[in-house]
Amino acid sequence: xxxxxxxxxxxxxxxxxxxxxxxxxxxxxxxxxxxxxxxxxxxxxxxxxxxxxxxxxxxxxxxxxxxxxxxxxxxxxxxxxxxxxxxxxxxxxxxxxxxxxxxxxxxxxxxxxxxxxxxxxxxxxxxxxxxxxxxxxxxxxxxxxxxxxxxxxxxxxxxxxxxxxxxxxxxxxxxxxxxxxxxxxxxxxxxxxxxxxxxxxxxxxxxxxxxxxxxxxxxxxxxxxxxxxxxxxxxxxxxxxxxxxxxxxxxxxxxxxxxxxxxxxxxxxxxxxxxxxxx
Amino acid sequence: xxxxxxxxxxxxxxxxxxxxxxxxxxxxxxxxxxxxxxxxxxxxxxxxxxxxxxxxxxxxxxxxxxxxxxxxxxxxxxxxxxxxxxxxxxxxxxxxxxxxxxxxxxxxxxxxxxxxxxxxxxxxx
Numbered sequence: 001x002x003x004x005x006x007x008x009x010x011x012x013x014x015x016x017x018x019x020x021x022x023x024x025x026x027x028x029x030x031x032x033x034x035x036x037x038x039x040x041x042x043x044x045x046x047x048x049x050x051x052x053x054x055x056x057x058x059x060x061x062x063x064x065x066x067x068x069x070x071x072x073x074x075x076x077x078x079x080x081x082x083x084x085x086x087x088x089x090x091x092x093x094x095x096x097x098x099x100x101x102x103x104x105x106x107x108x109x110x111x112x113x114x115x116x117x118x119x120x121x122x123x124x125x126x127x128x129x130x131x132x133x134x135x136x137x138x139x140x141x142x143x144x145x146x147x148x149x150x151x152x153x154x155x156x157x158x159x160x161x162x163x164x165x166x167x168x169x170x171x172x173x174x175x176x177x178x179x180x181x182x183x184x185x186x187x188x189x190x191x192x193x194x195x196x197x198x199x200x201x202x203x204x205x206x207x208x209x210x211x212x213x214x215x216x217x218x219x220x221x222x223x224x225x226x227x228x229x230x231x232x233x234x235x236x237x238x239x240x241x242x243x244x245x246x247x248x249x250x251x252x253x254x255x256x257x258x259x260x261x262x263x264x265x266x267x268x269x270x271x272x273x274x275x276x277x278x279x
Numbered sequence: 280x281x282x283x284x285x286x287x288x289x290x291x292x293x294x295x296x297x298x299x300x301x302x303x304x305x306x307x308x309x310x311x312x313x314x315x316x317x318x319x320x321x322x323x324x325x326x327x328x329x330x331x332x333x334x335x336x337x338x339x340x341x342x343x344x345x346x347x348x349x350x351x352x353x354x355x356x357x358x359x360x361x362x363x364x365x366x367x368x369x370x371x372x373x374x375x376x377x378x379x380x381x382x383x384x385x386x387x388x389x390x391x392x393x394x395x396x397x398x399x400x401x402x403x404x
Contacts (some may be wrong), residue, residue, distance in 0.1 A: 103391075110390035113300040121293045137293045144387040230365070232385070 111239040114142050115246055122250045126266070128258045132164050135224075135251045140166065143240050144233040145226045146201070149173055150251075151183065152214075152222035160187055160223060168227065172205050183225050186211035190220045192244055200229040200236055210236060212244040214252035221252050283401050284309045284326070288319035288333035288345060289363070294388070298332060301390035305397060316340025320348055323355055330401055332361045332393070335371050343375055350379040359400035363388065 011019065121134045132150070139145040147167035151160035159175040160183060179188040186193040193211045195203060203209030205227050214222040224247060229236075285308055289295045295312050302310050311328070313319035315337045323331075331349065335342035342362055349355045360380045364372045372383050382396050398404075 106391050109304070110301070113297065113390060117293055117296045117300065120296065124292070134293065137291055141291065141294055141297075141387055230387075233387075 111242065114239060115242055118142055118243060118246055119250060122247075122254045125254075126258050126261045128255060128262055131251075131254045131258045135247065135255075136164065136166055138243065138247060138251075139224065139226065143226065143236075143243055144230045145228075146230045147203075147205075147227040149205075149225050149227070150214075150222065151176065151187075151225065153178060153187065153220070160184065163222075168205060182208060183211055183223055186213055187220055187223050189213075190215065192241075192248065194236060194241075199234040200226075201231050201234055203228040210240075210244065212248050214248055216252045216256050221256075224248075224251070280307060282307045282309060283329040283403070284311065285397065286311050286313060286319060286322055286328040286331045288313045288316060288331065288337070288342070290315050290334065290337040294334065294363070297388060297390070298393060301388075301393040302332075302397060304390070304394055305401075305403065308397070308401075316342065316345040316348075319345055323349065323352065327354065328358060330359045330361065330397060331355075332363065332397070334363045335368065335375060336365075343371065343378060346375050346378045346380050361393075361396055361400065 118138045121138065122131065125131050125134060135150065139148050145166070149162045149165035149168055152163050153159075154161050154175070157175070158178045160178050161175045162173040165173055177184045179185070182193060182195075190213050192213060195207060195209055198207065198209065200209040203226070208225040208227050209229060210226040212224045212226075213220045214224060224244075283305075285302055287295055287298045287302070287310060289298060289312070299310055299312065302308055311322055311326070313322050316333075317340045319331070319333065320340070322328075331345075333342045333345055346360055346362065349358065349360060356379075359382075360375075362372065362375045362380045362383045363386060364375070364383055365386050375383065381400055384392055384396060
């Protein structure tokens with residue numbers, strides 16, 4: 001019985017094989033499931049790691065981007081700064097140019113004012129003494145002459161006679177030849193002479209710093225000899241040469257006019273003297 | 280608009296004209312001229328001035344006496360005074376400054392220097 005039961009309990013071989021197959025498959029399925037679960041776990045961990053890395057990378061990228069933006073902003077600001085500095089320099093250059101020009105115009109105006117005043121003053125008097133006083137004022141106040149003399153020509157004796165002076169002792173002055181020496185040569189040639197080899201304040205009666213011919217209607221009638229200027233004036237400037245030119249052309253004419261007017265008893269010429277002037 | 284007044288005391292017509300020309304460049308500055316110290320005092324007695332520019336060497340009353348008189352006048356005791364001197368007259372310059380002059384200009388005068396001195400004393404920009 002028991003052997004029969006055993007027999008009956010004992011599955012037939014095909015079933016056993018099928019059971020074994022099933023068990024094998026089941027076991028295999030179990031192992032596969034375990035493998036799958038393990039793989040799943042591994043992948044999940046990997047995913048988490050990757051996500052973490054990704055987050056870190058994203059943060060880094062964002063940081064890099066912010067840094068890049070900052071760098072770009074700094075570069076833009078640097079460019080702007082360079083531009084502003086360049087514009088400031090340009091503005092400063094223009095401003096300096098204006099300042100220089102302004103000073104030039106101021107000096108030019110001052111020089112023109114001096115010339116106008118000198119010219120105006122030379123013709124403001126009709127007395128020979130008044131004209132001479134003004135000539136001396138122009139020399140002293142505008143040219144800065146400290147020692148000087150005014151010579152007029154005496155054609156008969158062919159000499160130049162000192163008629164007025166300042167800062168020079170009487171015995172130092174005497175008539176000079178009209179064609180010799182520095183004074184005589186300047187008179188004969190009708191050209192102003194400036195001694196460039198000495199400082200204008202260091203000239204002397206024997207070696208004048210400047211000699212200016214005086215003309216009336218293109219005829220040389222005398223000279224102004226500037227022996228020396230004030231100590232603070234060491235050389236003649238452009239304005240001084242302009243003043244010399246003005247004195248050369250106007251001083252003698254003003255003196256002659258004043259002398260003629262004085263000789264005529266300070267009487268104005270009659271109207272008939274002006275009738276034939278139309279050209 | 281503030282207007283300033285200036286009295287020029289100078290016996291030389293040429294120097295006066297030069298000073299007037301120079302000071303005409305200062306905006307809102309009215310200039311009055313006096314021939315010498317006495318004429319200057321006469322003008323100072325009849326009007327108030329914001330600044331006085333005076334020569335030192337003048338006939339009748341020189342610049343030093345004028346400075347002294349102006350400083351003793353209550354109406355003008357604080358009025359700025361500019362004196363005009365020659366380079367050599369350092370003693371006169373010192374004396375004028377001691378008497379109360381505020382600044383000096385040396386001859387031959389330069390317009391820019393006159394303008395700058397007057398503007399500085401009047402505190403004009």
